[in-house]
Amino acid sequence: MYRHRFKNIPGKEKARPAPKIKFFLTLMLALFCIDSYAQQVKLQELLEESKQNFPFLRSKQAEIRSAENRIKSVKTGYLPALIVQHQYTFATDNSVAGAFLPNEGSAISPSGGIRPDNIYTGTFGSFTTALVDWRVFNFGKIKAEVNAAKADLSRTQADYENELFQHQVRVIDSYLVLLINQKLVEAQRQNLERATVFKNVTDAAVSAGMRPGVDSSLAAAEFAKARLLLLESQRSEKAQRLRLSELTGELRDSIQVDSMGFYSKLPVTEGAENAFLNNPALRFSQAQLGASLARSLAVKRSFLPSVSLTGAGWARGSGISNQDDSYHTSFASGTNYQVYNYLFGISTRWNLTNILKVRNDYKTEQFQVERFKEIYETQKLQLDRQSREAEIQLQLSMEQARLTPVQLNAAQRAFNQAEARYQSGLTDLFTLAQSVNALNRAEVDKFVTNGNVWRALLMKAAAAGDLGVFLGQVN
Numbered sequence: 001m002y003r004h005r006f007k008n009i010p011g012k013e014k015a016r017p018a019p020k021i022k023f024f025l026t027l028m029l030a031l032f033c034i035d036s037y038a039q040q041v042k043l044q045e046l047l048e049e050s051k052q053n054f055p056f057l058r059s060k061q062a063e064i065r066s067a068e069n070r071i072k073s074v075k076t077g078y079l080p081a082l083i084v085q086h087q088y089t090f091a092t093d094n095s096v097a098g099a100f101l102p103n104e105g106s107a108i109s110p111s112g113g114i115r116p117d118n119i120y121t122g123t124f125g126s127f128t129t130a131l132v133d134w135r136v137f138n139f140g141k142i143k144a145e146v147n148a149a150k151a152d153l154s155r156t157q158a159d160y161e162n163e164l165f166q167h168q169v170r171v172i173d174s175y176l177v178l179l180i181n182q183k184l185v186e187a188q189r190q191n192l193e194r195a196t197v198f199k200n201v202t203d204a205a206v207s208a209g210m211r212p213g214v215d216s217s218l219a220a221a222e223f224a225k226a227r228l229l230l231l232e233s234q235r236s237e238k239a240q241r242l243r244l245s246e247l248t249g250e251l252r253d254s255i256q257v258d259s260m261g262f263y264s265k266l267p268v269t270e271g272a273e274n275a276f277l278n279n280p281a282l283r284f285s286q287a288q289l290g291a292s293l294a295r296s297l298a299v300k301r302s303f304l305p306s307v308s309l310t311g312a313g314w315a316r317g318s319g320i321s322n323q324d325d326s327y328h329t330s331f332a333s334g335t336n337y338q339v340y341n342y343l344f345g346i347s348t349r350w351n352l353t354n355i356l357k358v359r360n361d362y363k364t365e366q367f368q369v370e371r372f373k374e375i376y377e378t379q380k381l382q383l384d385r386q387s388r389e390a391e392i393q394l395q396l397s398m399e400q401a402r403l404t405p406v407q408l409n410a411a412q413r414a415f416n417q418a419e420a421r422y423q424s425g426l427t428d429l430f431t432l433a434q435s436v437n438a439l440n441r442a443e444v445d446k447f448v449t450n451g452n453v454w455r456a457l458l459m460k461a462a463a464a465g466d467l468g469v470f471l472g473q474v475n
Contacts, residue, residue, distance in 0.1 A: 124334025
């Protein structure tokens with residue numbers, strides 16, 4: 001645009017860009033070409049990639065699998081316990097009549113021969129047992145434990161769904177911010193091109209004596225400012241690329257996002273009342289409450305007794321004969337079984353003194369239930385506020401987005417007029433520089449406000465807990 005309008009200025013044909021300027025322009029062109037060939041990805045591709053690769057989401061999936069296996073583990077409580085034991089011993093055989101308390105951990109057998117003198121000669125012995133203990137009736141204790149495990153699975157699934165939803169919101173927002181930054185780089189690159197031509201033309205006019213020398217200094221300052229703005233926008237863009245790639249699970253600085261339909265249209269602003277009640281964060285809070293209720297019931301029922309069917313069989317060998325009480329010290333004499341026994345019965349176990357511990361544990365879980373109820377109400381209150389705030393932000397962003405084209409058109413006209421007046425000598429370079437800055441600011445505002453509309457819509461979808469509100473309007 002400048003090249004055509006200033007081509008008839010005397011001395012222009014003799015002007016040549018400074019070597020540093022030529023090198024900088026070549027470098028900017030190379031960077032632009034590199035960026036244009038960088039990998040361009042669409043939003044849906046990044047969402048799927050982040051879902052599959054982000055480590056924290058995979059940790060939540062592992063937590064779900066852990067909860068699934070815990071259910072299987074708890075269900076084994078329905079099965080009978082089969083305990084098999086076999087042992088060889090070398091011991092003496094001295095005993096007296098009377099009861100005793102077993103040593104903690106392992107019970108030492110009190111059986112042995114009762115005689116006036118102790119015999120310290122040891123003999124080998126063997127003992128084999130098989131015990132089946134089946135808790136056929138436990139007043140719902142195991143069922144309560146299974147239900148608690150299932151509730152915990154529901155909690156972990158709700159936790160994953162909520163974390164996935166929040167992560168997708170972060171990915172989309174990061175995508176929009178990167179897209180805005182890419183557009184700002186384009187705007188600052190155009191601004192630098194204007195400043196470059198502006199400087200070359202001014203330098204030529206100063207060299208020809210048509211403009212005062214101060215104009216050349218002011219043009220150089222504007223050119224340096226444009227370079228700084230471009231470098232700053234490129235720095236922000238590269239940093240945002242890394243942030244977005246981090247959310248996908250793989251750091252890379254070559255991501256170039258597709259603008260899709262974000263800058264060709266504005267979204268439709270429609271919504272339902274109380275849509276936030278379906279938010280995954282609320283469902284997660286409800287699942288936490290349900291898991292706490294299930295745990296409290298399991299704790300309450302743990303005090304109840306268990307009725308078991310018991311069956312056992314055992315065989316025992318000893319180096320001491322069961323016929324004449326004679327001693328045999330060989331290993332074989334102790335490993336051969338001498339007696340065999342079996343047992344069948346029904347038993348009831350009820351730890352009555354455990355009621356104090358169970359009562360306190362139950363109260364603990366009840367306080368947890370109360371805690372999760374309050375967390376749910378807090379979450380509900382916050383989401384209601386976010387939903388209303390998002391609606392306000394969306395409406396204001398839409399108004400701003402409708403005004404920025406007006407601002408841009410006005411700034412473009414003002415720049416054209418200032419340029420023509422400067423060329424005719426009717427105004428100074430400072431006034432033209434101001435119009436250039438106003439045009440650059442209007443171009444930046446257009447990209448930022450347009451992106452903010454979509455970010456406000458994303459905020460509304462995040463509060464509603466439904467990304468379809470956002471994705472349904474994206475090409």
